[in-house]
Amino acid sequence: NKATNPTQLIVFTYICISIIQRLFRMYLKDYSGRKYVIIGMFILMGILFLLRLFYLQIIDNSYKLSADNIVLRNIREYPPRGCVYDRNNNLLIYNEAAYDIMVIPRQVKKLDTLAFCRLVGIDTAVFIAQLKKAKRYSYYKPSVFLKQVSKQDMGKIEEMLFMFDGFYSQTRTLRHYTHPIAGHLFGNIGEVSPSDMEHDLFYKAGDYIGKSGIERYYEKFLRGHSGLTVVEVDVHNRVKGSYMEGKFDTLAVPGKDLVLTIDLNLQEYGEQLMQNKKGSVVAIDPKTGEILALISSPAYDPNLLVGRERTKNYNLLLNDSIMPLMNRATMGTYPPGSTFKMVNALAALQENAITQNTYFSCQ
Secondary structure, three states: OOOOHHHHHHHHHHHHHHHHHHHHHHHOOOHHHHHHHHHHHHHHHHHHHHHHHHHHHHHOOHHHHHHHHOEEEEEEEOOOOOOEEOOOOOEEEEEEEEEEEEEOHHHOOOOOHHHHHHHHOOOHHHHHHHHHHHHHHOOOOOEEEEEEEEHHHHHHHHHHHOOOOOEEEEEEEEEEEOOOOOHHHHOOEEEOOHHHHHHOOOOOOOOEEEOOHHHHHOHHHHOOEOEEEEEEEOOOOOEEEEHHHHOOOEOOEOOOOEEOOOOHHHHHHHHHHOOOOOEEEEEEOOOOOOEEEEEEEOOOOHHHHOOOOHHHHHHHHHOOOOOOOOOOOOOOOOOOHHHHHHHHHHHHHHOOOOOOOOOOOOO
16 A cells, blocks of 8 residues: 555664664674674665665556656647738738648557548548558657648547547648639649758758749748747646746747739739630839739639648649640740841841831731
């Protein structure tokens, strides 16, 4: 009984002290006797310490249970990317709340796979593949198991997620585009690749990065800096609170907002004119060189490349025969047109192939 153990130890100590006192009385007059008594006292004290240590380490496991019941978890706080506005401060791109389901393979024990798959809406084949991927990355570090879960779906999942050891939710944000236009101009974001992480040590597995367009060109400006929160988690996979009152926590720094020279109304009008056509339109302010509109047609809704359907939609767009992913304003090659006619005309005049009065009909 743990309640009686301290009492037993006190009684045992009292008996030992009584024995020492009797020994002192017996051998106090003899110098050699006192020497042996002192040596015996030190030996006895050592035995007492060893017995207590044995009791704490082997018999009494309350300290071990307490340590096992509390686990520290480092939660990375992802910053929201900067918002994007047009020249008139009309909002073009903003962030919506979303969640990733994280996994620590070492902590996954006695898992009801079918129940977990039903909860998060995947089949067992996907579960096995994702868990293997996580183990390849690290057996001890958290990694993304299921990404970009909507706020609505996560509300249902969160109620039962604590029942599955090794899994927890991670707050993220998703890009949302206010208008279904300018997909080529805005670009899109996606998960970092191994080459991205090798090229820039800022990124870790599961991070998002601008893949094309404005999102890519201004990546360092928009991305911000992540923070860290250390929390205590009990044996039931429930967060008990911040570790040491947040002593080791750091705040995430949001990305910076961006104001473009694009005019939203002009961009919309240009895309309406180019519907069912192939080509591009670029409107430039001749005084400043600012780009007021950049249209490529056929176009696509940038919201198609957001969320869990991103990969599916990207493959559909990539394999579409009309090539909607091609930015014809920047990637297409076209004859120089009227700007180059002066060069041809000067060469023809020099070779006397034409005169100053020669004209050609456009009909």
